[in-house]
Amino acid sequence: MLLKAINSLGLEDVKTDKSSLKRVQSYISQQKSLGFHPDDVVIADPSDRIEAQHFQVYSEYQKILKQNTTIDFDDILVYTYKLLTIRPECVSHVKHILVDEFQDTNTIQLKLIFKFTQYCKDNITIVGDADQSIYAFRNASYENFKILEGLALENRREFIKITLDQNYRSTDSILKISESLMRHQEDREDKKLVSNNDKEDPVYYICHKSHDDEPIFIADKISNMLNDTDNNYTPKDFAIIVRVSRTFLSLERELTRNRIPYRIVKGQSFWDLKEISMTVDCLRIIANDDWLAYKRTIDWFAIGCGTKLIEKIETAIFTSESSVESGVVNRVITEFATGIRSGASSKAKASLFHLLSLVNESRTKLMNSDVSDFFNFVTQKFSLVENSLKKKSSSKDDNELKYEITENLSELRKQLEQYNPEEDEQLRKAQEEVFQQLQENNNDAQYIKEENITKDSEENASKEAFLSAFLDHIYLAESIASDDQASQEKDLGKVTLTTIHGSKGLEWPVVILPSLVNNIIPSKFSLTEINPDKKKMSINEERRCFYVALTRSKDHLYLSTYHGDENSYQPVSPSCFLNEIPRDCYHDISPKPNNEMFTSKQFSLNSYRGHKKFTESRMNFAGKPSLGSSSYPSKPAKLVGANGEIYNPVTGALVNVNGAPSKKRRLGMGRPYKQLLPARKK
């Protein structure tokens, strides 16, 4: 509808520029959050061309909605407010109003609350915590507390304020840290919380030498706590709460290596991020002639190739005599690109041809250069930053989004650079388990497994095999991340990985907060904001985010940060918020330079994993260090539930007591291309 409005006004420049489009959307949403339809809008500066244009689009958009007898999501509140203005008796039956999470209300919601009170006078209770207001980007305002209080006093209404200072969730040390952080927020009412949790564990702070050390520490810490029989923890008692979802990736990898089941809550797995799935698809078509990856790539890369042509290519591949032989996908696409097979327009032919040449060039690059150069070549040739920017839907502005995409791609490049198939023993074992389960349900799995093993042994030395192995490793990580997230049975036995926004209202006995570094929390965009007022507001919002994260923990809290990140484009330093917490509020367990454990030369890149003292204890049967090696001594996690149930160490699925997988569930380890192809001809 919005595009229709822009079209009808002939604003081509707005339609084709994603940033302008976002600004219009945000203008409309903001006006609606204030309760303003075009008739109510007061244009602040009539000479402001942009504001006038936004208003024009808004008016046209509302007109089109009306013509179509449609309302949008934000309209629900605006129309309800208008209805209650002309027909207040609609709420005459309401006796009492209770508003929870009041800090997340916006102006129209506040106005509505007042409309509801028309018949029930003073019977209104609001509950909330101004320190937990973290939805400013949706126009929420913690100022609503003050406004409501002011209005009540102004209208001489009875107003009782009850401060809940008894905290039943967190230990005293956790409350002290949270409170001392929030004292740095100006214009805030101080609280004096009293803890009802008498556990006496201090809050731990650890500053790693490098970003790479952090996930290793976290996975080991969880393993150790799971193995400690004194506290009887199961994976569900742990949460790792992050500010940005790119932090998930290294954590997901390390938890998988340590066979700790996890689930991602209200956040996107790193593998589901648009830029990552698009890049991984490019790598798949370069390495594997993978039709599903081709299909998705053609969709965004090859201009002129519509659904019909894609269907034709698919049918041609599936009906090909040699459908499972390597190269058939490439061959069929070439036939369409060159006109041997009919059905592609000249534009589509040119696009397909361009795609095939890039795949060939990338294959040559893979053979002739190191993985880093190869990766950069692929991202540049396929214009992955620009193309994923077009595909990503987000309320963030383009600069912020571009920065995020670049950082995420550099995280993926790091994964590729650091990937070592020889060391991947634990993952191989995990794969074996999954194959075993698949085999029970599906004979084709045996084929996949055999093919995998033969391929590994035949081609192990080549760069193509390296890339294939890396992509197989990703299949496993993807399937663990997305494996049937809705299953309650399984979720009970998993570590939670979530963003701060996803963690709101929840609590866990053990909370770990990783990547407490500047440019992540506070975000780069709040640190670099030029307008001093906006900057202050934005930093305050970030501080409240940090506060929400801290207060999710009941018994144990770990604050983790680092000094360096080789893959980041800018210097990395611990979050400035950590300076706001007095030193005596936490126990510092950072590696010390004079500590024998941390002085070894082996610590060049990865100071925990390489240490001799602990790698010995984690040698696998072939005498090779396993991927889970670390300076923190740990046994493999024993995944036994509170009632004695045993979990699959990778997927978190319940297994029978003898260790065999429960027949109730099928696991989702997937090589989509092969699974979708017809059964192999015998």
Ligand SMILES: Nc1ncnc2c1ncn2[C@@H]1O[C@H](COP(=O)(O)OP(=O)(O)OP(=O)(O)O)[C@@H](O)[C@H]1O
């Ligand atoms: N009166 C009480 N006695 C014992 N435990 C309580 C009591 N009230 C709350 N709790 C416990 O304290 C914890 C926090 O309570 P609750 O989630 O209701 O707080 P909240 O204010 O909504 O927290 P937040 O907004 O920070 O998420 C929960 O584990 C809850 O069971």
